[in-house]
Amino acid sequence: MNPALPARRARTAAALHLDNALLLIGAGEPVPLPERSDQHYPFRAHAEYYYLTELECPGGVLAFDPLQGDRDGWISFVPEVTEGERVWEGRTQPPGEPIAALEAWLGARRDRPIAALGAPLRGVRSSPEHTLRARVLFQHARRSKDEAELALIRRTAVATAAGFARLKAELRPGITERALQVELEAEFFRHDATRPGYETIIGTGPNSAVLHFPPSQRAARDGEFVLVDAGAEINRYMTDVTRTYVVGRPTPFQRDLHQVVLAAEQRALSRCIAGTEWRELHLATAVEMVGGLVALGLMRGQPESLVEQEAHTLFFPHGLGHLVGLGVRDGSGMEPGRAKSTRPGLSTLRLDLPLRPGYVVTVEPGLYFIPALLNDPARRARYRDCVDWARAEQCLHLGGVRIEDNVLVTDGAPENLTAAIPKTLE
Numbered sequence: 001m002n003p004a005l006p007a008r009r010a011r012t013a014a015a016l017h018l019d020n021a022l023l024l025i026g027a028g029e030p031v032p033l034p035e036r037s038d039q040h041y042p043f044r045a046h047a048e049y050y051y052l053t054e055l056e057c058p059g060g061v062l063a064f065d066p067l068q069g070d071r072d073g074w075i076s077f078v079p080e081v082t083e084g085e086r087v088w089e090g091r092t093q094p095p096g097e098p099i100a101a102l103e104a105w106l107g108a109r110r111d112r113p114i115a116a117l118g119a120p121l122r123g124v125r126s127s128p129e130h131t132l133r134a135r136v137l138f139q140h141a142r143r144s145k146d147e148a149e150l151a152l153i154r155r156t157a158v159a160t161a162a163g164f165a166r167l168k169a170e171l172r173p174g175i176t177e178r179a180l181q182v183e184l185e186a187e188f189f190r191h192d193a194t195r196p197g198y199e200t201i202i203g204t205g206p207n208s209a210v211l212h213f214p215p216s217q218r219a220a221r222d223g224e225f226v227l228v229d230a231g232a233e234i235n236r237y238m239t240d241v242t243r244t245y246v247v248g249r250p251t252p253f254q255r256d257l258h259q260v261v262l263a264a265e266q267r268a269l270s271r272c273i274a275g276t277e278w279r280e281l282h283l284a285t286a287v288e289m290v291g292g293l294v295a296l297g298l299m300r301g302q303p304e305s306l307v308e309q310e311a312h313t314l315f316f317p318h319g320l321g322h323l324v325g326l327g328v329r330d331g332s333g334m335e336p337g338r339a340k341s342t343r344p345g346l347s348t349l350r351l352d353l354p355l356r357p358g359y360v361v362t363v364e365p366g367l368y369f370i371p372a373l374l375n376d377p378a379r380r381a382r383y384r385d386c387v388d389w390a391r392a393e394q395c396l397h398l399g400g401v402r403i404e405d406n407v408l409v410t411d412g413a414p415e416n417l418t419a420a421i422p423k424t425l426e
Protein backbone atom coordinates (compact mmCIF):
# COMPACT_ATOMS: atom_id res chain seq x y z
CA MET A 1 0.00 0.00 0.00
CA ASN A 2 1.19 3.51 -0.78
CA PRO A 3 2.59 4.78 2.57
CA ALA A 4 0.51 7.96 2.10
CA LEU A 5 -2.76 6.00 2.32
CA PRO A 6 -2.98 5.26 6.09
CA ALA A 7 -2.51 8.96 6.89
CA ARG A 8 -4.98 9.92 4.16
CA ARG A 9 -7.56 7.51 5.58
CA ALA A 10 -7.05 8.78 9.12
CA ARG A 11 -7.42 12.40 8.01
CA THR A 12 -10.58 11.52 6.12
CA ALA A 13 -12.04 9.65 9.09
CA ALA A 14 -11.43 12.64 11.37
CA ALA A 15 -12.97 15.04 8.86
CA LEU A 16 -16.23 13.12 8.34
CA HIS A 17 -17.53 13.26 11.95
CA LEU A 18 -19.41 10.00 11.46
CA ASP A 19 -20.08 9.37 15.18
CA ASN A 20 -21.42 5.80 15.10
CA ALA A 21 -22.36 5.75 11.40
CA LEU A 22 -20.60 3.27 9.11
CA LEU A 23 -18.96 4.42 5.89
CA LEU A 24 -19.04 2.40 2.67
CA ILE A 25 -17.31 3.62 -0.51
CA GLY A 26 -18.03 1.83 -3.78
CA ALA A 27 -15.51 1.63 -6.63
CA GLY A 28 -18.23 1.16 -9.26
CA GLU A 29 -18.91 -1.42 -11.95
CA PRO A 30 -17.54 -1.59 -15.50
CA VAL A 31 -19.98 -0.25 -18.12
CA PRO A 32 -20.32 -2.55 -21.17
CA LEU A 33 -20.15 -1.07 -24.66
CA PRO A 34 -23.63 -1.20 -26.20
CA GLU A 35 -22.80 -3.44 -29.18
CA ARG A 36 -22.27 -6.65 -27.19
CA SER A 37 -18.60 -6.83 -28.11
CA ASP A 38 -17.55 -8.25 -24.74
CA GLN A 39 -15.78 -4.94 -24.19
CA HIS A 40 -16.28 -2.22 -21.62
CA TYR A 41 -15.66 1.50 -21.42
CA PRO A 42 -12.29 2.01 -19.73
CA PHE A 43 -12.88 1.40 -16.04
CA ARG A 44 -12.20 4.27 -13.67
CA ALA A 45 -12.91 3.65 -10.01
CA HIS A 46 -14.92 6.41 -8.35
CA ALA A 47 -12.53 9.16 -7.22
CA GLU A 48 -13.67 8.84 -3.58
CA TYR A 49 -12.70 5.16 -3.65
CA TYR A 50 -9.48 5.68 -5.56
CA TYR A 51 -8.33 8.45 -3.21
CA LEU A 52 -8.35 6.04 -0.26
CA THR A 53 -7.25 2.81 -2.00
CA GLU A 54 -5.34 3.72 -5.19
CA LEU A 55 -7.03 0.67 -6.67
CA GLU A 56 -8.85 0.38 -10.00
CA CYS A 57 -10.91 -2.48 -8.63
CA PRO A 58 -14.31 -3.05 -10.26
CA GLY A 59 -16.86 -3.99 -7.61
CA GLY A 60 -14.53 -3.09 -4.72
CA VAL A 61 -15.90 -1.60 -1.48
CA LEU A 62 -13.90 0.23 1.16
CA ALA A 63 -15.59 0.13 4.58
CA PHE A 64 -14.93 2.05 7.77
CA ASP A 65 -16.21 1.65 11.30
CA PRO A 66 -15.40 4.79 13.32
CA LEU A 67 -15.85 2.92 16.63
CA GLN A 68 -12.66 0.97 15.78
CA GLY A 69 -10.56 4.13 15.44
CA ASP A 70 -9.55 6.48 12.63
CA ARG A 71 -6.62 4.27 11.60
CA ASP A 72 -7.80 0.74 12.47
CA GLY A 73 -11.43 0.93 11.41
CA TRP A 74 -10.77 0.53 7.68
CA ILE A 75 -11.27 -2.65 5.69
CA SER A 76 -11.13 -3.18 1.93
CA PHE A 77 -13.41 -5.76 0.29
CA VAL A 78 -12.55 -6.91 -3.24
CA PRO A 79 -14.23 -9.33 -5.66
CA GLU A 80 -12.29 -12.40 -6.72
CA VAL A 81 -10.73 -11.94 -10.14
CA THR A 82 -12.11 -14.63 -12.44
CA GLU A 83 -10.15 -16.87 -14.75
CA GLY A 84 -11.77 -15.11 -17.72
CA GLU A 85 -10.56 -11.73 -16.44
CA ARG A 86 -7.06 -13.12 -15.98
CA VAL A 87 -7.06 -14.62 -19.48
CA TRP A 88 -8.68 -11.79 -21.44
CA GLU A 89 -7.63 -8.71 -19.48
CA GLY A 90 -4.49 -9.84 -17.65
CA ARG A 91 -5.97 -8.77 -14.33
CA THR A 92 -4.46 -9.92 -11.06
CA GLN A 93 -6.04 -10.28 -7.64
CA PRO A 94 -5.90 -6.98 -5.69
CA PRO A 95 -5.24 -7.15 -1.93
CA GLY A 96 -8.24 -7.18 0.42
CA GLU A 97 -10.92 -9.31 2.03
CA PRO A 98 -13.31 -11.31 -0.19
CA ILE A 99 -16.32 -9.20 -1.11
CA ALA A 100 -18.61 -11.97 0.22
CA ALA A 101 -17.40 -11.10 3.73
CA LEU A 102 -18.96 -7.63 3.53
CA GLU A 103 -22.37 -9.05 4.42
CA ALA A 104 -21.07 -10.51 7.68
CA TRP A 105 -19.18 -7.28 8.45
CA LEU A 106 -22.42 -5.34 8.07
CA GLY A 107 -24.40 -8.02 9.94
CA ALA A 108 -22.12 -7.58 12.95
CA ARG A 109 -22.95 -3.87 12.91
CA ARG A 110 -26.71 -4.05 12.43
CA ASP A 111 -28.81 -0.97 13.25
CA ARG A 112 -25.98 1.48 12.62
CA PRO A 113 -26.69 4.20 10.03
CA ILE A 114 -24.69 3.92 6.80
CA ALA A 115 -23.15 6.74 4.76
CA ALA A 116 -22.65 5.34 1.25
CA LEU A 117 -20.13 7.22 -0.89
CA GLY A 118 -18.40 6.51 -4.19
CA ALA A 119 -20.41 4.61 -6.79
CA PRO A 120 -23.92 3.40 -5.79
CA LEU A 121 -23.97 0.08 -3.92
CA ARG A 122 -26.72 -2.38 -4.71
CA GLY A 123 -28.65 -3.82 -1.79
CA VAL A 124 -27.27 -1.41 0.84
CA ARG A 125 -29.79 0.62 2.85
CA SER A 126 -27.93 3.87 3.38
CA SER A 127 -29.05 6.92 5.32
CA PRO A 128 -29.56 9.85 2.89
CA GLU A 129 -28.84 12.34 5.64
CA HIS A 130 -25.53 10.70 6.69
CA THR A 131 -24.56 10.16 3.05
CA LEU A 132 -25.10 13.78 2.04
CA ARG A 133 -23.23 15.13 5.03
CA ALA A 134 -20.31 12.71 4.52
CA ARG A 135 -20.10 13.55 0.81
CA VAL A 136 -19.87 17.29 1.42
CA LEU A 137 -17.27 16.87 4.17
CA PHE A 138 -15.25 14.33 2.17
CA GLN A 139 -15.14 16.56 -0.89
CA HIS A 140 -14.00 19.42 1.28
CA ALA A 141 -11.37 17.31 3.06
CA ARG A 142 -9.89 16.18 -0.28
CA ARG A 143 -9.39 19.72 -1.54
CA SER A 144 -5.97 20.31 0.02
CA LYS A 145 -3.57 18.02 -1.77
CA ASP A 146 -1.06 15.96 0.22
CA GLU A 147 2.61 15.55 -0.77
CA ALA A 148 2.04 12.29 -2.67
CA GLU A 149 -0.74 13.89 -4.71
CA LEU A 150 1.36 16.99 -5.41
CA ALA A 151 4.27 14.84 -6.56
CA LEU A 152 2.01 13.19 -9.14
CA ILE A 153 0.51 16.50 -10.26
CA ARG A 154 4.02 17.89 -10.73
CA ARG A 155 4.91 14.89 -12.92
CA THR A 156 1.84 15.50 -15.06
CA ALA A 157 2.90 19.11 -15.44
CA VAL A 158 6.25 17.96 -16.84
CA ALA A 159 4.54 15.65 -19.36
CA THR A 160 2.04 18.37 -20.28
CA ALA A 161 4.85 20.88 -20.84
CA ALA A 162 6.61 18.41 -23.14
CA GLY A 163 3.43 18.01 -25.19
CA PHE A 164 2.90 21.73 -25.59
CA ALA A 165 6.57 22.25 -26.49
CA ARG A 166 6.21 19.74 -29.30
CA LEU A 167 3.04 21.41 -30.54
CA LYS A 168 4.66 24.79 -30.97
CA ALA A 169 7.13 23.29 -33.47
CA GLU A 170 4.27 21.78 -35.51
CA LEU A 171 2.19 24.94 -35.92
CA ARG A 172 2.06 25.92 -39.58
CA PRO A 173 -0.61 26.58 -42.20
CA GLY A 174 -2.18 23.31 -43.33
CA ILE A 175 -1.67 21.35 -40.09
CA THR A 176 -4.93 19.78 -38.96
CA GLU A 177 -6.38 19.85 -35.48
CA ARG A 178 -6.11 16.04 -35.50
CA ALA A 179 -2.41 16.12 -36.42
CA LEU A 180 -1.77 18.53 -33.57
CA GLN A 181 -3.66 16.24 -31.18
CA VAL A 182 -1.57 13.25 -32.28
CA GLU A 183 1.72 15.07 -31.68
CA LEU A 184 0.60 16.51 -28.37
CA GLU A 185 -0.72 13.27 -26.91
CA ALA A 186 2.20 11.18 -28.21
CA GLU A 187 4.54 13.49 -26.35
CA PHE A 188 2.42 13.15 -23.19
CA PHE A 189 2.85 9.37 -23.42
CA ARG A 190 6.59 9.67 -24.09
CA HIS A 191 6.80 11.53 -20.78
CA ASP A 192 5.08 8.94 -18.55
CA ALA A 193 1.44 9.89 -19.11
CA THR A 194 -0.97 7.03 -18.55
CA ARG A 195 -3.62 8.84 -20.64
CA PRO A 196 -4.75 12.34 -21.55
CA GLY A 197 -6.54 13.70 -18.49
CA TYR A 198 -9.67 14.56 -20.48
CA GLU A 199 -10.73 14.80 -24.12
CA THR A 200 -8.14 17.08 -25.71
CA ILE A 201 -9.61 20.35 -26.98
CA ILE A 202 -8.09 21.87 -30.14
CA GLY A 203 -9.87 24.54 -32.18
CA THR A 204 -8.43 26.35 -35.17
CA GLY A 205 -9.89 29.64 -36.47
CA PRO A 206 -13.60 29.94 -35.60
CA ASN A 207 -13.46 26.58 -33.78
CA SER A 208 -11.39 28.28 -31.08
CA ALA A 209 -14.62 29.98 -29.94
CA VAL A 210 -16.18 26.60 -29.07
CA LEU A 211 -15.26 26.15 -25.43
CA HIS A 212 -14.74 22.36 -25.62
CA PHE A 213 -14.03 21.79 -29.31
CA PRO A 214 -13.08 18.15 -30.12
CA PRO A 215 -10.23 18.12 -32.70
CA SER A 216 -11.34 17.58 -36.31
CA GLN A 217 -9.62 17.26 -39.67
CA ARG A 218 -9.87 21.02 -40.18
CA ALA A 219 -6.55 22.51 -41.26
CA ALA A 220 -5.24 25.70 -39.68
CA ARG A 221 -4.86 28.67 -42.01
CA ASP A 222 -2.25 31.36 -41.95
CA GLY A 223 -3.17 34.07 -39.45
CA GLU A 224 -5.69 31.99 -37.46
CA PHE A 225 -5.94 31.47 -33.73
CA VAL A 226 -5.30 27.91 -32.52
CA LEU A 227 -6.61 27.16 -29.03
CA VAL A 228 -5.29 24.04 -27.29
CA ASP A 229 -6.69 22.89 -23.93
CA ALA A 230 -5.15 19.62 -22.77
CA GLY A 231 -3.32 17.89 -19.97
CA ALA A 232 -1.45 14.68 -19.30
CA GLU A 233 -2.65 12.22 -16.66
CA ILE A 234 -0.48 9.95 -14.54
CA ASN A 235 -2.20 7.41 -12.28
CA ARG A 236 -5.45 9.36 -12.21
CA TYR A 237 -3.87 12.76 -11.46
CA MET A 238 -3.67 15.49 -14.06
CA THR A 239 -3.05 19.05 -15.04
CA ASP A 240 -5.34 21.16 -17.27
CA VAL A 241 -3.60 23.75 -19.44
CA THR A 242 -4.69 26.06 -22.26
CA ARG A 243 -2.60 28.06 -24.66
CA THR A 244 -3.73 30.08 -27.66
CA TYR A 245 -1.37 30.54 -30.59
CA VAL A 246 -1.53 32.28 -33.95
CA VAL A 247 -0.38 30.48 -37.10
CA GLY A 248 2.14 32.81 -38.70
CA ARG A 249 2.12 36.50 -37.81
CA PRO A 250 -0.60 37.80 -35.49
CA THR A 251 -2.50 40.94 -36.48
CA PRO A 252 -2.31 43.92 -34.09
CA PHE A 253 -5.87 43.12 -32.97
CA GLN A 254 -5.04 39.45 -32.25
CA ARG A 255 -2.01 40.60 -30.31
CA ASP A 256 -4.09 43.07 -28.30
CA LEU A 257 -6.82 40.56 -27.53
CA HIS A 258 -4.28 37.95 -26.46
CA GLN A 259 -2.54 40.54 -24.29
CA VAL A 260 -5.79 41.46 -22.52
CA VAL A 261 -6.36 37.81 -21.58
CA LEU A 262 -2.71 37.23 -20.67
CA ALA A 263 -2.53 40.29 -18.40
CA ALA A 264 -5.77 39.26 -16.67
CA GLU A 265 -4.52 35.71 -16.23
CA GLN A 266 -1.21 36.78 -14.75
CA ARG A 267 -2.88 39.15 -12.33
CA ALA A 268 -5.38 36.49 -11.27
CA LEU A 269 -2.56 33.95 -10.79
CA SER A 270 -0.73 36.34 -8.50
CA ARG A 271 -3.88 36.73 -6.41
CA CYS A 272 -4.32 33.01 -5.72
CA ILE A 273 -3.35 33.36 -2.09
CA ALA A 274 -4.89 31.74 0.95
CA GLY A 275 -8.10 33.52 1.95
CA THR A 276 -8.93 34.91 -1.50
CA GLU A 277 -12.62 34.41 -2.28
CA TRP A 278 -12.82 32.75 -5.69
CA ARG A 279 -15.97 34.57 -6.68
CA GLU A 280 -14.30 37.95 -6.00
CA LEU A 281 -11.30 36.94 -8.08
CA HIS A 282 -13.60 35.89 -10.91
CA LEU A 283 -15.42 39.22 -10.87
CA ALA A 284 -12.18 41.25 -10.61
CA THR A 285 -10.81 39.36 -13.62
CA ALA A 286 -14.02 40.03 -15.54
CA VAL A 287 -13.73 43.76 -14.79
CA GLU A 288 -10.14 43.75 -15.96
CA MET A 289 -10.93 42.01 -19.25
CA VAL A 290 -13.95 44.24 -19.88
CA GLY A 291 -11.61 47.20 -19.38
CA GLY A 292 -9.46 45.73 -22.15
CA LEU A 293 -12.45 45.31 -24.44
CA VAL A 294 -13.50 48.92 -23.80
CA ALA A 295 -9.97 50.06 -24.68
CA LEU A 296 -10.16 48.00 -27.89
CA GLY A 297 -13.45 49.70 -28.80
CA LEU A 298 -15.56 46.54 -28.56
CA MET A 299 -17.46 47.45 -25.41
CA ARG A 300 -18.73 50.81 -24.18
CA GLY A 301 -19.13 52.03 -20.61
CA GLN A 302 -17.55 51.67 -17.19
CA PRO A 303 -16.05 48.19 -16.72
CA GLU A 304 -17.48 47.77 -13.17
CA SER A 305 -20.93 48.77 -14.32
CA LEU A 306 -20.74 46.49 -17.38
CA VAL A 307 -19.86 43.54 -15.16
CA GLU A 308 -22.68 44.43 -12.76
CA GLN A 309 -25.03 44.21 -15.76
CA GLU A 310 -23.45 40.80 -16.64
CA ALA A 311 -22.41 42.19 -20.04
CA HIS A 312 -19.00 40.47 -19.70
CA THR A 313 -20.74 37.11 -20.19
CA LEU A 314 -21.13 37.97 -23.89
CA PHE A 315 -17.38 37.49 -24.32
CA PHE A 316 -16.38 35.61 -21.13
CA PRO A 317 -19.18 33.10 -20.61
CA HIS A 318 -17.50 30.71 -18.17
CA GLY A 319 -16.00 30.77 -14.71
CA LEU A 320 -12.41 31.69 -13.97
CA GLY A 321 -11.44 28.11 -13.13
CA HIS A 322 -11.86 25.07 -10.90
CA LEU A 323 -9.88 22.75 -8.67
CA VAL A 324 -7.88 20.06 -10.46
CA GLY A 325 -5.97 16.94 -9.44
CA LEU A 326 -7.71 13.58 -9.08
CA GLY A 327 -9.94 14.42 -12.05
CA VAL A 328 -10.25 17.56 -14.11
CA ARG A 329 -12.79 19.17 -11.76
CA ASP A 330 -11.51 17.47 -8.63
CA GLY A 331 -13.25 18.66 -5.47
CA SER A 332 -14.76 21.72 -7.12
CA GLY A 333 -18.01 23.17 -5.81
CA MET A 334 -18.99 25.22 -2.83
CA GLU A 335 -17.72 25.80 0.65
CA PRO A 336 -19.75 23.54 3.00
CA GLY A 337 -22.87 25.38 4.14
CA ARG A 338 -22.81 27.89 1.29
CA ALA A 339 -25.76 28.18 -1.12
CA LYS A 340 -25.28 28.61 -4.84
CA SER A 341 -25.28 32.24 -5.90
CA THR A 342 -28.44 33.29 -7.72
CA ARG A 343 -26.65 36.08 -9.58
CA PRO A 344 -26.75 35.03 -13.28
CA GLY A 345 -23.12 36.00 -13.93
CA LEU A 346 -22.01 33.75 -11.08
CA SER A 347 -24.14 30.73 -11.93
CA THR A 348 -21.42 29.35 -14.24
CA LEU A 349 -18.82 29.35 -11.48
CA ARG A 350 -17.48 25.88 -10.70
CA LEU A 351 -16.05 27.09 -7.43
CA ASP A 352 -17.36 29.27 -4.65
CA LEU A 353 -15.02 29.17 -1.68
CA PRO A 354 -12.01 30.85 -0.12
CA LEU A 355 -8.69 29.45 -1.35
CA ARG A 356 -6.60 27.50 1.15
CA PRO A 357 -3.03 26.16 1.22
CA GLY A 358 -2.76 22.91 -0.73
CA TYR A 359 -5.50 23.72 -3.23
CA VAL A 360 -4.52 23.31 -6.90
CA VAL A 361 -6.71 25.55 -8.98
CA THR A 362 -6.93 26.35 -12.67
CA VAL A 363 -6.89 30.00 -13.70
CA GLU A 364 -8.37 30.21 -17.18
CA PRO A 365 -9.80 33.53 -18.32
CA GLY A 366 -10.88 33.72 -21.96
CA LEU A 367 -12.45 36.10 -24.46
CA TYR A 368 -14.36 34.68 -27.41
CA PHE A 369 -16.52 35.73 -30.34
CA ILE A 370 -19.23 33.09 -30.05
CA PRO A 371 -21.96 33.30 -32.71
CA ALA A 372 -24.54 31.57 -30.48
CA LEU A 373 -24.20 34.41 -27.95
CA LEU A 374 -23.40 37.41 -30.14
CA ASN A 375 -26.13 36.70 -32.71
CA ASP A 376 -28.80 36.21 -30.06
CA PRO A 377 -31.48 38.92 -30.55
CA ALA A 378 -32.37 39.05 -26.84
CA ARG A 379 -28.76 39.72 -25.86
CA ARG A 380 -28.36 42.28 -28.64
CA ALA A 381 -31.41 44.14 -27.36
CA ARG A 382 -30.43 43.94 -23.70
CA TYR A 383 -26.84 45.07 -24.31
CA ARG A 384 -27.56 47.43 -27.21
CA ASP A 385 -25.51 50.27 -25.74
CA CYS A 386 -22.80 48.16 -24.11
CA VAL A 387 -21.21 46.76 -27.28
CA ASP A 388 -20.09 48.12 -30.64
CA TRP A 389 -22.13 45.47 -32.44
CA ALA A 390 -20.81 46.26 -35.91
CA ARG A 391 -17.29 45.74 -34.61
CA ALA A 392 -18.22 42.54 -32.80
CA GLU A 393 -19.81 41.19 -35.96
CA GLN A 394 -16.60 41.75 -37.89
CA CYS A 395 -14.79 39.60 -35.34
CA LEU A 396 -17.17 36.63 -35.44
CA HIS A 397 -14.88 34.54 -37.64
CA LEU A 398 -11.88 35.03 -35.32
CA GLY A 399 -12.68 32.51 -32.59
CA GLY A 400 -11.28 33.20 -29.16
CA VAL A 401 -8.38 33.25 -26.72
CA ARG A 402 -8.08 31.32 -23.46
CA ILE A 403 -4.97 31.01 -21.32
CA GLU A 404 -4.92 28.54 -18.44
CA ASP A 405 -2.39 27.57 -15.80
CA ASN A 406 -2.62 25.45 -12.66
CA VAL A 407 -1.56 27.09 -9.46
CA LEU A 408 -0.77 25.67 -6.04
CA VAL A 409 -2.03 27.83 -3.19
CA THR A 410 0.50 27.90 -0.36
CA ASP A 411 1.05 29.67 2.95
CA GLY A 412 2.90 32.34 0.99
CA ALA A 413 3.15 33.20 -2.69
CA PRO A 414 1.23 31.06 -5.18
CA GLU A 415 3.24 28.53 -7.17
CA ASN A 416 2.37 28.22 -10.85
CA LEU A 417 2.86 24.50 -11.53
CA THR A 418 2.57 24.97 -15.31
CA ALA A 419 4.77 28.03 -15.65
CA ALA A 420 7.22 26.14 -17.88
CA ILE A 421 4.75 26.27 -20.78
CA PRO A 422 5.33 29.52 -22.69
CA LYS A 423 2.27 31.67 -23.19
CA THR A 424 3.37 34.75 -25.09
CA LEU A 425 2.31 34.92 -28.74
CA GLU A 426 5.83 35.31 -30.11
Ligand code: GLY
Binds near residue numbers: 198230240328
Ligand atom coordinates in the same frame (compact mmCIF):
# COMPACT_ATOMS: atom_id res chain seq x y z
N1 GLY B 1 -10.13 21.85 -19.67
C1 GLY B 1 -11.38 21.24 -19.62
C2 GLY B 1 -12.19 21.71 -18.49
O1 GLY B 1 -11.82 22.61 -17.76
O2 GLY B 1 -13.23 21.19 -18.32
Ligand code: MN
Binds near residue numbers: 240322362404
Ligand atom coordinates in the same frame (compact mmCIF):
# COMPACT_ATOMS: atom_id res chain seq x y z
MN1 MN C 1 -9.97 23.91 -17.09
